Amino acid sequence: MTKATSPNAKILYIEDDPASRRLVQRVLDNKGYHVVVAADGLEGISMAREHHPNLILMDINLPNMDGREITTRLRSLPNFSDTPIVALTANHSAGNRELALAAGCTGFLTKPIDVSSFPGQVSAYLNGLSDPLTADEKSEHLQRHAQNLVERLESKIHELESANKRLRELDRLKSDFIIMVSHELRTPLTLISGYAHLLDEQVKQTEENLSTEMVSGVAEGLNLGVTRMRDVVNEIIKVARISSGTLDLALGPVRLCEVVQDVFEEYLEVLEKRQINVQIGDLTKLPIIQGDGEQLKSAIYHIFSNAIKYTPDGGSIFVVGRSVGDTVDLIIQDTGIGIPDSEHRRIFDQFYTLGSIEHHSTSKFAFQGGGLGLGLAIVKGIVEAHNGRVWVESERRDLDQFPGSTFHILLPLEHVKQPAKL
DSSP states (O other): OOOOSSSOOOOEOOSSOOHHHHHOOOOHHTTTOOOEEESSSSHHHHOOOOOOSEEEEESOOOOSSOOHHHHHHTSTTTSSSSSSSEESSOOOOOOOOHHHTTTOOOOEESSSOOOOTHHHHHHHTTOOOOOOOOOOHHHHHHHHHHHHHHHHHHHHHHHHHHHHHHHHHHHHHHHHHHHHHHHHHHHHHHHHHHEEEEEHHHHHOSSSSOHHHHHHHHHHHHHHHHHHHHHHHHHHHHHHHHHHHHOOOEEEEOOOHHHHHHHHHHHHHHHHHHEEEEEEOOTEEEHHHHHHHHHHHHHHHHHHHHHHSSSSSEEEEEEEEEETTTTEEEEEOSSOOOOOGGGTTTTGSOOOSSSSSSOOSSSTSSTTEEEEEEEHHHHHHHHHHHHOOOEEEOSSSOOOTTTOOOEEEEEEOOOOOOOOOO
């Protein structure tokens, strides 16, 4: 690399702090230098290859790769063996300077910079200044640098293994989701197809007008199939809107006692069939909150659905509420199979279902019937859109002792206004 002794030299500054980048860039721009900047190590290496700077300034503590690792990498590239590379860091700890120089840095400067002397320091490094380091110091700190590289490599390998494991898990979850969606849609499609075929057969077999009873029965069957398909599609659309941040809330006063009662009445037939006892505390004394009543009803509906599916026949569900400061805590407790501690966060992930999808059932409320793995993700999205929080408490998963689960929906009394969309 040809040395540039004039202030027209090109300088690359690698720094993740925007304020530091702006300051150094302005100071050196005022002296006639051409300054290009990068926010992290990988971008810095790419910018160095593209711009071929006469000098490189860099912070030591950077994301992805630290300054010493970047220096080692740059020194291995063609045309960068003699380029001045100067560490510019707020880390004044003992040995940090020697470690940077042993890794290949030409010089070592500390922050905050002195704007009056800094351009002169840069000019000196451009003109051949190199900070001294004895052979013994270099040998000692090169060994430390190598050890640090190995430790970082080991850490990165563990991170990659964890990420790879997570990707495999996501791939499995999506595959399971496709299977479950196919299963969910096949049942209503079978209903629609069957009733349509029945109607067609009846029309062909008789020249007389079809009876009102027969037409009504077919219409009811078709409507049931369409409703089930619509529910599946609506769940998928809602989760997509939550993920993209486009879930719109129609805010207004909400009485949670009325919302819970509406949900309870929708489940009456299922609860009676499964002989599940529901006890609802006095929610009329809870303060009115600001929120979207329909969306909150959907969230509570899914919590209820979860409680019903994982509570055995003859079990119980309890609903209570309490005011906690400027929030309301709605608590839904069941006497079901429970949730292992390790799964308390994951059950709110999209597509995640606890247990095998072999338990997936065409009956939405059969014991351990499972589902699409979207219900609790929808709950989390709706509650967080209201600036609230949802979590579960459960000791363990036990199909014999039934330790149960307790879900908390914590909502603020005053909903914070959503930021305007750009």
